[in-house]
Amino acid sequence: MFKKILIANRGEIALRVIYACREMGIKTVAVYSEADENSLHVRFADEDVCIGPPRAAQSYLSVPAVISAAEVTGADAIHPGYGFLSESAYMAEVCEACHIKFIGPDPRVIRLMGDKARARRVMRKAGVPVLPGSEGVVESEEQALKIAKDIGYPVLIKATAGGGGRGMRVATSPAELSQAFRTAQREAEAAFGVKDVYIEKYLESPRHIEFQILGDHHGTVVHLGERECSIQRRHQKLIEESPSPALSEKLRRKMGSVVVDAAKAVQYANAGTFEFLLDQQGKFYFMEVNTRLQVEHGVTEMVTGVDIVKEQIRVAAGERLSFKQSEVTFTGHAMECRINAECPDTFAPSPGTIHVFALPGGPGVRVDTAAHSECLISPYYDSMIAKVMVHGRDRQEAIARMRRTLEMTVIEGIKTNVSLHLKILAEADFVAGRLSTAFMNRFMNATAAGRTLAEAV
Numbered sequence: 001m002f003k004k005i006l007i008a009n010r011g012e013i014a015l016r017v018i019y020a021c022r023e024m025g026i027k028t029v030a031v032y033s034e035a036d037e038n039s040l041h042v043r044f045a046d047e048d049v050c051i052g053p054p055r056a057a058q059s060y061l062s063v064p065a066v067i068s069a070a071e072v073t074g075a076d077a078i079h080p081g082y083g084f085l086s087e088s089a090y091m092a093e094v095c096e097a098c099h100i101k102f103i104g105p106d107p108r109v110i111r112l113m114g115d116k117a118r119a120r121r122v123m124r125k126a127g128v129p130v131l132p133g134s135e136g137v138v139e140s141e142e143q144a145l146k147i148a149k150d151i152g153y154p155v156l157i158k159a160t161a162g163g164g165g166r167g168m169r170v171a172t173s174p175a176e177l178s179q180a181f182r183t184a185q186r187e188a189e190a191a192f193g194v195k196d197v198y199i200e201k202y203l204e205s206p207r208h209i210e211f212q213i214l215g216d217h218h219g220t221v222v223h224l225g226e227r228e229c230s231i232q233r234r235h236q237k238l239i240e241e242s243p244s245p246a247l248s249e250k251l252r253r254k255m256g257s258v259v260v261d262a263a264k265a266v267q268y269a270n271a272g273t274f275e276f277l278l279d280q281q282g283k284f285y286f287m288e289v290n291t292r293l294q295v296e297h298g299v300t301e302m303v304t305g306v307d308i309v310k311e312q313i314r315v316a317a318g319e320r321l322s323f324k325q326s327e328v329t330f331t332g333h334a335m336e337c338r339i340n341a342e343c344p345d346t347f348a349p350s351p352g353t354i355h356v357f358a359l360p361g362g363p364g365v366r367v368d369t370a371a372h373s374e375c376l377i378s379p380y381y382d383s384m385i386a387k388v389m390v391h392g393r394d395r396q397e398a399i400a401r402m403r404r405t406l407e408m409t410v411i412e413g414i415k416t417n418v419s420l421h422l423k424i425l426a427e428a429d430f431v432a433g434r435l436s437t438a439f440m441n442r443f444m445n446a447t448a449a450g451r452t453l454a455e456a457v
Helices: 011-024 040-044 063-073 089-097 107-114 116-125 141-151 174-192 249-265 297-304 308-316 395-407 418-426 439-448
Strands: 004-007 027-033 047-052 077-079 155-159 168-171 197-201 207-215 221-233 236-242 270-278 284-290 333-340 356-358 365-369 384-392 410-412
Touching (some): 011 027, 011 308, 011 384, 027 040, 063 089, 077 308, 107 116, 116 197, 141 197, 155 174, 174 197, 207 308, 221 249, 270 308, 384 395, 418 439
Parallel strands (some): 004 077
Antiparallel strands (some): 155 197, 236 333, 333 384, 365 384
């Protein structure tokens, strides 16, 4: 087992890894930018190293800075968390060359799955349903127009690298396609340094369903069930839950079996998430694989009792998974709301100093956060300041528990989206589980008109 792990991240996910390491008796090293000098992950790690200025490109995204910190402190492994370098095959390769264990999949798998066009081909070969689309990178507008005509509009132009909704554009006609194609390329190049895009058929009101997997280096792969992630704005998730109200036990078993077989086909080891679109007829289509820990992993931990971060560390150390598929059980219903430092009406970021930060506890409540009273929310990083998670006997209790938790949340000094979450939780369609990736557009349009979704129909 590792003696010391460097955490190449910040905020709540850095703290989450520290929690696991402390329980396992492993020393930790925090890295931080100048903007994060007084952060909680720096305070609670056993050692800390400043790796650069506030901008991520000069600190958290700097491979030389992170590797130097690991070598100086004698860390024998690096946990990348999510975001930043977590899906960088280059980072994993440098770790390998420096004899530092990267706590994640092998570089080969990261590179394979990180190129979404290649991943589609591999998944199709492995028998996973894939949406109609281009076979690989689309090089020109002329090629894009031909492919779109063949598969039919609407289509989605999508960056082959990265995620988070960047480099993605929908076109509903040939007239829209050229502009959407160029815009997606520009966004992809700006965000990921690669302008490559591909095209696939666009489903207008699907559900976004993802399956959590864990694999070890001994050939074992298990799935930990699904998460429903359909409540999202501009491809950024807002609310996640498990299990999905849309999946029958039969469909869950079928999708789980497909995911495990696909992961075995690419010799996947460590944590990962297979993302799918589920149409209104119950057919599912592969979207992408996230070769890292997900923001919403805690939802799965609450319904399964599995500590995913500890399993990641054990697998990276060469150990077998501590359980088999037959031992995975699902209890109750879990839900997560992402609390962001932003205006709930305009979604404009709201950095600044939090003067009061009080989140309630009680049965079935978990809050993952690095925020606290008098802490500074920096404008340099993602606006998420907390993940509020609840667990109930069923979905109705989980919704009620989330409502009372958010109603009793006190955050003063900055604006947050707590009020937006409460409005979503009160919508009849949400309560009934009538969800799709189009939910937020419909919800925002209805809200702007001063109506509920039911009144807007």
